Amino acid sequence: MREVEPLAERLRPRSLDEVLGQPHLTGPQGLLRRMLEAGRLSSMVLFGPPGTGKTTLARLLAEGVGRPFLRLSAVEAGLKEVRQAVEEARAKGGLVLFLDEVHRFNKAQQDALLPHLESGLLTLIGATAENPAFALVPALRSRLRFFPLRPLEEADLLALLRRALEDPRGLPGTPYEEEALRVLAQAAGGDARFALNTLELAASFGRVDLKSVREALGAERFGMDREGDRFYDLVSALHKSLRGSHVDAALYYLARLLQGGADPRYLARRLIRVAVEDVGLADPLALRLAVAAKEAYEALGSPEGELALVEAAVYLALAPKSNSLYAAWKKAQEAAKAHPEAEVPLNLRNAPTGLARALGHGEGYAYYHEDKEGSFAQRYLPEGLEGLTLFEATGEGWEERVRERLKALRERFQTARRRRG
Structure with a gap:
């Protein structure tokens, strides 16, 4: 019996018009849309957090220029797979090679791609959640264009969840509550895949309401503890405590979130936001420390890496505060x-x-x-x-x-x- 595809897979956008959250790339003046309209596809790297649409965009771009699409993961692939891809490209007259986790390719593997990108036999679309500038060799970087993807805003996630409950490919006819969708959109932290997969689990209870969403998230996951505190309330409290320079409150809410199962990577991104939005130029080192904390966590994982988030949180709470950059940018x-x-x-x-x-x-x-x-x-x-x-x-x-x-x-x-x- 054929297994049913996950909701996130069934609902993959079929055109750029269905892609949410990346208007700078897919909107009327978006660079990727203009590239497709011109019928020319350059080798590129799509980089951004998980669940922002990197794989989807790669498939749509390949389809848009009518070229065969081959997906490889740099975690598993090596020189052998690159050579096989080259042979397949020669047989088909060229193809789009989608290389997930492209930053994991070593120098020799990256060098093996160069002549085939130069000749146009391969069009490379790399995907990574890391900063590609640190991992790719200069020769490869010079042949690529780099397009950043952003975490989806709450409004985009809400639109996506509603689409999933109405689209024939999704969960049509499932009863739902708007408040439950809002809780889920907040908890997803900008990750569309997580939002859809959690929605599918919640719908398995027969309806999507606050109870089923909390069950799907986990009784204590994302701060949904026994007192019923919601994830976004705790995140809001953390952010406002940092902004208000109350270091003890900030540490308390950070501990609540981590013990409740919140994704440390999401919290690291929130700390970076505090550094730019609330500390700003009052202490330019705050941004460097917040970014370093995120990288340290990604290198160490839990529980060791959590101390890097603690260090950043204490620094941000004690730092002088200024929202001059935020205010100036809004005026601009x-x-x-x-x-x-x-x-x-x-x-x-x-x-x-x-x-x-x-x-x-x-x-x-x-x-x-x-x-x-x-x-x-x-x-x-x-x-x-x-x-x-x-x-x-x-x-x-x-x-x-x-x-x-x-x-x-x-x-x-x-x-x-x-x-x-």
Whole structure:
């Protein structure tokens, strides 16, 4: 008897339009969509957390250009499998080789791919949850394009779960509660595969409600403890305790989450978010420490690696706090949305051709290291936006020095502009 495929497999998107959570790649102006519309597929690496759609995108890209698709895992494959893939590509006139966990290939295995990527016989699509820059040799990196995938937002996961309960390929007709879907979307931590597989288990109880979702997650998994505390309440408490500089509360909630079965990798990503959103430039070392804690956990695993998360949590709680980057970025996004067609000043434009130079591109540009005064006097923002102010440094930690530097720079720009007239 043929086994039924898991829900996550049955619901794999059939087109880029069905892919959720990656609009920067699959939206109307997304790079992967534009690549398919042009009918040209470059070798690339898709990197991002688990359950964000790397395998799905690889299949859709291969189908979109009409090339055979071969999947290998770098955990199991070696030079023998690479040679077999090359022979299969020759027999078929080329193919797309999807190499999962591409960062695990050693130098010799990576080198074996180079001539076949150069000739176009193989189009490589690598996938990894690691930073590919650290693991791939320069010769291979130079032949690849790199596309980051993001964890799915809660809204995307909710849309995916609703689709699973309505799509004929999924679980149509299963009774469900919206609140239960919201709990599951929160607990999934941006991982679509985990969300769908847990939904399928919850549906096996006959309906998807809070009780069945908690059963599917595990009685104590993700902070669903005997008192009924929800995973996202504990995560929220951890984040707010770190933001509020209450180190003891932060440690308590971190311990609750880890003992309750929360994925340490998800918590590591949350610590990185605190470092950039709430500490920011008040202590630039916080981001480096948070990223290092994630890498240390991935190297050591549990329980040894959990101490790296503890170190990061204590550091973040004690660090000075500033959300100046977060606030400035929101203002920048609003300004870009309000002025999407503002013209780049001529002096800042690229001038790679004679025609561009004839049109005035790059004319009058003052190179800072040779002409500091001219550099301050020239125009940087589009016409009508010269007075735009986005970033404001606080007096917290390192930003106290930044604030003085920023004040001096802005005064210098204003003086130079007044002289320019």
